[in-house]
Each structure stands twice: as structure tokens, then as C-alpha cells.
Amino acid sequence: GNSVTQMEGPVTLSEEAFLTINCTYTATGYPSLFWYVQYPGEGLQLLLKATKADDKGSNKGFEATYRKETTSFHLEKGSVQVSDSAVYFCAHREVTSGSRLTFGEGTQLTVNP
Amino acid sequence: NAGVTQTPKFQVLKTGQSMTLQCAQDMNHNSMYWYRQDPGMGLRLIYYSASEGTTDKGEVPNGYNVSRLNKREFSLRLESAAPSQTSVYFCAGRGGKSADTQYFGPGTRLTVL
Numbered sequence: 107g108n109s110v111t112q113m114e115g116p117v118t119l120s121e122e123a124f125l126t127i128n129c130t131y132t133a134t135g136y137p138s139l140f141w142y143v144q145y146p147g148e149g150l151q152l153l154l155k156a157t158k159a160d161d162k163g164s165n166k167g168f169e170a171t172y173r174k175e176t177t178s179f180h181l182e183k184g185s186v187q188v189s190d191s192a193v194y195f196c197a198h199r200e201v202t203s204g205s206r207l208t209f210g211e212g213t214q215l216t217v218n219p
Numbered sequence: 220n221a222g223v224t225q226t227p228k229f230q231v232l233k234t235g236q237s238m239t240l241q242c243a244q245d246m247n248h249n250s251m252y253w254y255r256q257d258p259g260m261g262l263r264l265i266y267y268s269a270s271e272g273t274t275d276k277g278e279v280p281n282g283y284n285v286s287r288l289n290k291r292e293f294s295l296r297l298e299s300a301a302p303s304q305t306s307v308y309f310c311a312g313r314g315g316k317s318a319d320t321q322y323f324g325p326g327t328r329l330t331v332l
Contacts (some may be wrong), residue, residue: 138319149323207263
């Protein structure tokens, strides 16, 4: 079946460090891919998305590139801040599944000053 | 716009009690969703409504019922709560201006004793 696998957390970094959170997926078609972020005590917010192969989504210094050949959508940021501390979720949506999203398990990121 | 709103924010129930979680949106979403979030498991889809008047089971529907009261409102009912339903519940909407993106409410934290 369709699934999303994320790098296990938690991840702890110092401020200004480079961040990578890995995400790979399985799908029967060509899904849209998403990263959502959840700050403490809040709901999920869309961080970025990509809808076709080689697309790069970007927002707030975060980037992820849709790699069809490796079925991956890794999240990166060149210099993290304390305010980036949150849980990050990778997700995909297949056209064949209608509007349903499949989420990864989430990766807790803590950035220390 | 209030976006996607949920009530209540917190709830404690005893085993066997019933309750309804309310969700409303003012973003003209056609589709609405109910998820539960449990540690280490990401978000799992309980039920969804692709359009007003329709509802479908998701990944974990047992023990729940839903009602799409109108385009704006989508409620989740627990008829006889069990401790296994202790979780954080999120409602989301999609469609209107956001064709490809789900927008989430702030969540309801439910504890069943």
C-alpha cells in the first residue's frame, strides 16, 4: 500500500546548524508531496509542497525537492533557529486515493541556543 | 476568516460515556477530515467527507461516527468512549481556494479514563 517513512527522531541541533529530515514514500502513481509543521500545542500548518517530479517547494528557509527516481522528499534548512523547534510531518496525496493524505510518523526537532 | 475551528479544546470522559467533537470552517472547503494523532504514529484518518452529503471511512473508523451537517460543519461522535480513544483529534478542510492543501484546526485533546 501507500506509505510515507520519515527519519526517526528526535533531532537536536544547535542554532545555525544545517538540518536534513529524510522522507521517502511508496505510491502507485504520481503523488503530491507535502511537509507540515506542528508547533507545540497547535494544529498542523502547511510548510511547503511539490506537485510533480523535480519541483522544489520552499518556505521560511526550508526546501524540499521532489525526487521521483529515489521516491524522496527530504526537508532541508541551511541554518536553523530556536523558533524552528517543532514536529515535522511528511505527507503525500495520490490522485487515485482522492483527497486523502498519508502522513509519516513525524520528526521532533529541538534547536538549542 | 476564523479558518478551521474545533470545540472543545480539552475533554475528559469516563469509559462508556458519549460525546461529539465539533468542527466548523469558513474557508469554503468542499472536503473535510477527522484525524487522530498518537505518539509515534503520525496522523491517522478516521473519517472524511469528500463533499456535502457524503462521508467515508478512513484508516481507523471503528468506534466513531461522523455527520456532515452542512458544508461548514463536520462532527465526530464517540458513542461509547474507550481508553484506546485517548488521543488528540484534528479536523481539516480542503478545497475552495486550496485545491491541493489541507488546513487543520487547533485540535481537541481527549482523555478517556
